Amino acid sequence: MHNKLFTPGPTEVRPELLNELSHPQIHHRTDEFVELYDFLQVYLKKLLFTDNPVFIFTSSSTGAMEAAVTNGVKKRCLNLVNGAFGERWHEIALMNGVPCDKMEIEWDKAIKPEMIEEQLESGKYDAITLVFNDTSTGVLNPIKEIGELIKKYDDVLFLVDAVSAMAGTEIRIDEWGIDMCLAGLQKAFALPAGLAVASVSERLLKRSEEVEKRSYYFSLPLMYKYHKKSQTPVTPSIPQMIALKRQVKDIIDNEGLENRFLRHGELASCVQEWALKYFDIYPETGYWSQTVTCIVNTRGISVSDLNRKLVEDYNCMIADGYGKLKNKCFRIAHMGDMTLPDIKGLLAVINDILGLE
Ligand code: PLP
Numbered sequence: 001m002h003n004k005l006f007t008p009g010p011t012e013v014r015p016e017l018l019n020e021l022s023h024p025q026i027h028h029r030t031d032e033f034v035e036l037y038d039f040l041q042v043y044l045k046k047l048l049f050t051d052n053p054v055f056i057f058t059s060s061s062t063g064a065m066e067a068a069v070t071n072g073v074k075k076r077c078l079n080l081v082n083g084a085f086g087e088r089w090h091e092i093a094l095m096n097g098v099p100c101d102k103m104e105i106e107w108d109k110a111i112k113p114e115m116i117e118e119q120l121e122s123g124k125y126d127a128i129t130l131v132f133n134d135t136s137t138g139v140l141n142p143i144k145e146i147g148e149l150i151k152k153y154d155d156v157l158f159l160v161d162a163v164s165a166m167a168g169t170e171i172r173i174d175e176w177g178i179d180m181c182l183a184g185l186q187k188a189f190a191l192p193a194g195l196a197v198a199s200v201s202e203r204l205l206k207r208s209e210e211v212e213k214r215s216y217y218f219s220l221p222l223m224y225k226y227h228k229k230s231q232t233p234v235t236p237s238i239p240q241m242i243a244l245k246r247q248v249k250d251i252i253d254n255e256g257l258e259n260r261f262l263r264h265g266e267l268a269s270c271v272q273e274w275a276l277k278y279f280d281i282y283p284e285t286g287y288w289s290q291t292v293t294c295i296v297n298t299r300g301i302s303v304s305d306l307n308r309k310l311v312e313d314y315n316c317m318i319a320d321g322y323g324k325l326k327n328k329c330f331r332i333a334h335m336g337d338m339t340l341p342d343i344k345g346l347l348a349v350i351n352d353i354l355g356l357e
Contacts, residue, residue, distance in 0.1 A: 004316040006346055008135045008164055008292040008333040010186040010193050017191060020243040028235055036241055037230040043248035047257065048166070048181060050173035050199050055223045057196040058237045061163045061184035062088070064196040067218035068159040068180045069093045069100070069129065071208035077127035077159075078103055078119055080111050082141070083134030084323050085161060093129075096214055101125075107134075107325075110287035111141045113149040120153050126207075127157040133165035135187075136322035138294030138331065139283040140169070147176035157204055163187055166197075167251060168264045168291040168335040179204040185240065188264070188291055190336030191247055195240040200224070264290045267334035267343050274347045275332075278356050282329050291335035294321070296328070301354060303330045309353050316346060 005012045026032045037056075044054040057064050069077060069092055079090035081104040093100040103119060105111060111130065119125060128150060132143050143160055150158045157179040162171055166181070168188030173181050179201040186193035200220060208220040216222070217234070226233045251260055268290045275281050275295045282294040297303060303320045304327070310316050321329035334343055351357070 001315055003311050004342075006316055006333050006338075006343075007319040008187065008331055008335070009184070011188070011190050011333060011336040012338065013190055013192055014337050017243050017247055020246045021192070021239040023239065023242045025238060026242075028231065028238060033238070034230040036238075036245060037232075039245055040241065040248065041230075043245075043252055044197060044199075046252055047248060048171055048173045048199050049175065050181075052173060052199040052201050053224070053227050054197050054199050055220070055227060056232055056236060056241065057198065057218075058194070058232070058234065058240075059196055059217075060186075060193060061161070061182060061196045062092070063218060064180075064182035064184075064198045065089050065129075065161060066092050066096065066215070067198070067220060068182065069098045069127070070096050070214040070218055071211060071220040072157050072159055072180065072204050073098050073100070073127045074207060074211050075126040076100060076124055077129060078116070078125045080116065080128065080130045080141075081105070082107050082109060082111055082137065082139055083131060084136035085134050085163070086129075086131045089129045089131070089161065098214075107137050108139070108283050110139050110284060111146065113142070113145045116146070117149065120149065120156060126155050127159055129159045129161070131161040131163075132171070133162065133169065133289050133291060135164040135292055135331075136294075136325065137282055138289040138292050140165070140287050140289045142287070143178070144172070144176045147178060151177040157201075157207060159204075164289075164291050164335065168260070169289075170257075170261050173199050185244060188335040189244070189247060191243050192240065195237050195244065197244075261290075263340075264335060266340055267338060268293065270340060270343050271332050271334050271347070278351075278354075282325070292331055292333045294325070294329050294331050297321075297330060299354075303327050306330070306350070306353060310349065313353075314349050316349070318346070318350075
């Protein structure tokens with residue numbers, strides 16, 4: 001029996017998209033593949049409001065995070081941390097021998113531009129990493145405003161993890177000055193895990209030519225060389241790309257981008273309202289994610305018992321708090337192709353289990 005996923009990745013995948021995975025295979029050095037690659041470029045650029053190429057990684061999002069710091073840092077990077085994935089990016093930089101510092105604030109607070117002004121002015125850094133929507137906390141950091149600030153510093157690259165926001169929350173890459181914006185497909189794209197996409201600016205490509213070479217699989221110059229031929233350097237996950245083709249077409253041509261973002265807003269409001277009525281919301285007000293809500297366990301319930309009942313009696317599941325927030329919080333995802341009745345149904349079932357009125 002399938003358990004419907006209300007987890008912040010992987011998310012529920014529509015049967016139509018699952019069917020696309022069984023499409024007869026095509027070879028990655030053929031015109032048919034070039035056509036597929038070009039199609040994805042057109043639609044992903046529309047989705048991200050960018051003219052930059054969008055590279056396709058056959059890896060999870062962490063691979064693209066690794067590509068960002070191994071290709072984008074010549075001098076030193078500043079890793080902004082207010083959640084588990086910001087911390088992960090710092091660890092990735094450290095393990096790859098990339099010179100870096102971390103600036104960490106409390107995890108329930110958003111990172112604001114004024115918090116990083118001093119570091120930028122110091123001239124020490126030529127790249128900044130930021131997680132737009134930290135899935136561990138449900139904080140949505142103000143990337144537009146941070147991007148505006150970073151634009152003042154010519155040699156500083158802005159590297160953004162939009163893993164649990166992309167395709168659910170609006171991101172305007174070019175307007176906001178984002179040099180790399182990456183995401184895996186198993187979140188708001190509502191596709192199976194295994195493929196990541198990332199927009200790559202000209203500035204980042206130039207930098208990647210100049211840095212000490214650290215990686216082959218995640219070499220941006222190599223990916224760019226093949227991108228110019230509408231191909232990838234390695235054999236990619238072609239079934240996933242075919243499913244992605246169907247999904248970006250559905251998102252842009254059928255649902256419409258604006259409607260998709262509005263729907264995510266409605267789902268978020270519904271969960272937030274419920275959370276405030278019965279529990280509390282972890283992040284500070286004004287910076288709540290549109291795709292996942294991290295709810296404070298003010299009633300001291302056993303989150304694992306709740307999830308067990310959800311699975312056993314209702315065939316659906318939510319997520320516990322991440323890492324140090326386990327059982328202190330729990331998370332409900334409202335992203336991808338989920339509908340308002342789906343979310344309302346889940347909340348009604350939780351009320352039933354917990355005896356909430
Ligand atoms: N960044 C964020 C914000 C995430 O939510 C996740 C996964 O949940 C990752 C990075 C890592 O993604 P992956 O497991 O696809 O490598």
